Amino acid sequence: MPAPLAPALQAFLQHLRVERRLAPRTLAMYGDALGWLQQLADDEAVALGQAQAHHIRGWAARLRERGLGPRSIAIALAAWRGLYKHWGRERLVTHNPVDGIRPPKAPKPLPKALGVDDAVALAQQMPRTEHPALAARDHAIVELLYSSGLRVGELTGLDVAASTTAAGWVDAADATAHVLGKGRKRRSVPVGGPALQALAAWLALRGTLARPDEPALFVSNRGTRLSDSQVRTRLQSLARDAGLATGVHPHMLRHSFASHLLQSSGDLRAVQELLGHASITTTQVYTKLDFQHLAKAYDAAHPRARRK
Template identity: 70%
Template sequence: MARAGKKAAVAAPAAPVDAASIVLPEELEQWLLHLQVERRLAPRSLELYRDALRRLVALSGQDGVVLRQAQPHHVRGWMAALHAGGLAPRSIALILSAWRGLYRWWGQNGLVAQNPVAGLRPPKAPKPLPKALSVEQAVALAEHEPSDADPALAARDHCIVELLYGCGLRVGELVGLDVGAGEGAAGWVDIADATVHVLGKGSKRRSGPVGTAALAALRRWLAQRALLAAPGERALFVSKRGTRLTDSQVRSRLRRQALQAGLPTSVHPHMLRHSYASHLLQSSGDLRAVQELLGHASITTTQIYTRLDFQHLAKVYDAAHPRAKKKE
């Protein structure tokens, strides 16, 4: 019976239903005032910290623990209760950060001998898989001719999709491309060599191949670019005003194209980079080559696409294998 009671206590909700109405003790209000006045925390951050302290009061009250006498095993139990109550790992991490800060402040003022939260880590948050388009969806988007009254804008938007999906570029790398490899150019496309050169994360340069379809789209755009580009503008992709296209403008135009192409999902530039990597891995199985093309410093970053590849294979199996189909 004792064991069952202990398990029930751990599995209790993270805080009582009326936790929002808990009045904080003066010693906790003093710390919040310190954060507001001395640290100048934003109102939203203060509210999150206040919520964390209310949970602390609720949980310690359930265990009958005086806050300044709390030990690491108490905090571990409270953290377990938060997790059992359905709180996400990131939310628990924020709450632990607030508690840690409180005990650190008490320690600096000689009110506690140790910080019971020091060294404690929240549960690990699962890493979500990157979202990628299917091969059919990506091809449909790449082959879609944007319906725009301005043929120059249509050519530009089509070229953007071809380079994002055909070269696996980040949106920052794309908008950083210049016309030609002039002095100070962050990136450019060498049409004669069918190669794109970009300045990636950490100011690392990399080069990659440009496919036939992307080169054709680039030539069509370059034939129209002069109609939009301002005099002396070096950017490869420009807006209606003739200046370098921004990240947000690319995202907006890409969403528009995906809707026009009939894709059932919201598409953003990085999704095309994920699709590029996933589809390459599905076809080649060469993880090292995909790492090189993406410009990843560590292969562990690229390995996430093996999970996407496995998902694809699992779907193929479920759809095709006679022993995987459910009996009707």
């Protein structure tokens, strides 16, 4: 079993949790990375405050030898870099030994998106449950994820009404969802007609599940805010009911939203704004998905493209 994190590392995680408000999944990954850092330093009897760049390079190589992939190593280096940056602000170290150290390169897999027909079939699939409120809730969740390209955390963070404490809400009159995205950046995205209808049906039944003082838009059968993992489980069940061959997760609907919008409009900047990407290079990956769609159409239709 790994040794418990040293108090200084625990304090950094607490800083990320309280002040930076990182997502639980990110905190868990950073916690693992800090545990590896502590173990690697202990193995070589190096005080973390005295670590140098050559130590960090060696420890990253050790992680690779243990079978960690480039992405996991990149996350570890990001956690370590953040730790030393934080310690620098606290004047606990004089320099950041992780600066300038890059993780091994890895091929970037294309995001998985549903085809238009599959996405529409999933959005139209009514949940198989005897509880009408749960069915209305799940239907509204799928419609909103696909209609507005929300991250699952943005979806579960929505409140039923706008307020100064709400992370996000849906303005049905304006057909707009206001969400708090990565880096605590607010953005507004349109909500389509079918999603608004599904939300109205859910709101009409929400009171049969939600506790009187619960502000969340989407609640569980216990009446409290729905968690990210619960949304993933419900979406997988709906995908099976809809007869989809591939596993479906919330981010796949975000990818589908972006890919289908780009196929229809070709407006990369608009898609960037709707997704809340800080850099357009992040959004450009969907142009590759769009090209794959065009290439398939070409292979199927052009007489000189067909292969025997």
